[in-house]
Amino acid sequence: MPRLFTGIEIPADIGLQLSSYRGGLPGARWIDPENYHITLRFIGDIDERTAGDVFSILGDSRRRDPVTITIDSLDTFGGGRPRAVFARANGNGVLADLQSEQERLVRRIGLPPEKRKFTPHVTLARLRDASPIDVADYFATRGRFPKLTFTARRFVLYSARESVGGGPYVVEAAYPLG
Template sequence: MPRLFTGIEIPADISLALSGYRGGLPGARWVEPENYHITLRFIGDVDERMADDVCSLLGSTRRRGPLTITIDGLDSFGGRKPRAVFARTSGSPALSELQAEQEQLMRQVGLAPETRKFTPHVTLARLKNASALDVADYIAMRGHFPKLTFTAERFVLYSSRASVGGGPYVIEAAYPLA
């Protein structure tokens, strides 16, 4: 039973730049740079038939042309109980439209709606027992974050094994945006 999700790949040069933010945070499990991505839609553990339906339906995604994506800072999820540190992306209407379309497609195959608000980001670390103060200090010490911009020419369907910290991720299919 594969665990699937769709996402935008992060180019090697951007991954290298982001990997420079690894370290210096107690309780962090750092994501390997080759696993950096922007999740569009988590699909979950599905059987082979559903996986085939998802793969086929994603091929009907409306083509928009390449997406320009800018990563512009560090942030965290979880507030007083932080659970992840991430590199955030600045708002992109085209990226949000792509995600919304995928949400609709996944509902068509019978998947439950995503309940979380779409917040495009690249997870850098998952946190366990990290204090909110340590996370705030980590982000503050890295306050000068140069904007990192790239062009995404496709989105992909990833699979993963159930594991601690995610990854390794395998590209099952790619869908051009142009």
């Protein structure tokens, strides 16, 4: 049973720059740069037939222009119980439009709606038992975050092995943007 999700790949040069933020945070499990991505729609563990339906329906995407994406800051999910460090991504509303379209497409084949609010980001580390003070110290020592901009010319359908997250991820299909 495959675990699938759609996303935007992070170019190697941007991944290298993001990887410079690895380290210095107790309780962090750092994601390997080759597994950096921006998740658009988590699909989850599905059967082979539904996976085939997902593969086909994503081809109906009408978004056909490349997307300029800027990664502009570091942040964390979890508030008082931090669970991830991430780099925030901004696509000037285009990423949200692309995600909304994919949400509509996968719901058309019977998948349940995504419950989480879409926040475009690149996960850098998953946190286990990290204290909020350690996380605040980590951010305080990182200084100003430079804007990193790239153009995405496709979105992809990824598969993942069953794990606690972080890869390895495999590109199962690619859909052009432009």
